[in-house]
Amino acid sequence: MEYVVIGKVLDTFGLDGELKVLPYMPLEFFENLNKVYLKRKGGDYVPFEVEWVDFMNDKVILKLKGYDSIEEAEQFKGAKIFLPKEALPELGEDEFYAYELVGMEVETDRGKNLGKVARVQDMGPYDVLVLEGDKLMIPFVSDIVKDVKKEEGKIIVKEELLPV
Incomplete structure (x- = not known):
């Protein structure tokens, strides 16, 4: 399976395990996410369920299910966020990722x-x-x-x- 990077975790956000993400795709792309994959250099693609998504200016605030504290979320700092290529929405004729x-x-x-x-x-x-x-x-x-x-x-x- 091929994966495409859609963003990078910049930092934690808040006290309940939220992540501040630098998006590599338009913000609308993140609105209906329910599953993402995270990867560290040299590691495997690890699936995570998305609890909710919010936006702050040009950043995405992402909450992963089961990670409910700032301490649990800190491990994701610097990780890239991926989706399988086939999970990307279809684009129009003259549109490109x-x-x-x-x-x-x-x-x-x-x-x-x-x-x-x-x-x-x-x-x-x-x-x-x-x-x-x-x-x-x-x-x-x-x-x-x-x-x-x-x-x-x-x-x-x-x-x-x-x-x-």
Whole structure:
């Protein structure tokens, strides 16, 4: 089974075992979670039932069933939160999860290779493709991104609109 990281536990929150989570997905994604998987470096994916989810500004407050004190919750600090790939909601035709774009080659519509996507960064109103080496950031907006060819692992951008 393949897993996708959806967030990272930053800290505990409150006294009853709540966790403050940095989301790697839009907040709406967390609204109906009932099961998540946590993993530490080198460890296995461990399933946990979600008791409830709340939001505080741009963070997610997550309560796992059976962990009812700050002491019990502290063990999760720094852990990444995962879901099985097949548990992710289906997206529309021209929608993509950030993890799908990472590693794709970026080329201009004139054939110039710009490099690979190292990460996708949320800039608020839009996402930005950050290329390896942090040498170039490309807004992921339809005015600049001409095509995403998932099967080929390629993103085509309009060269004349690039910030270079």
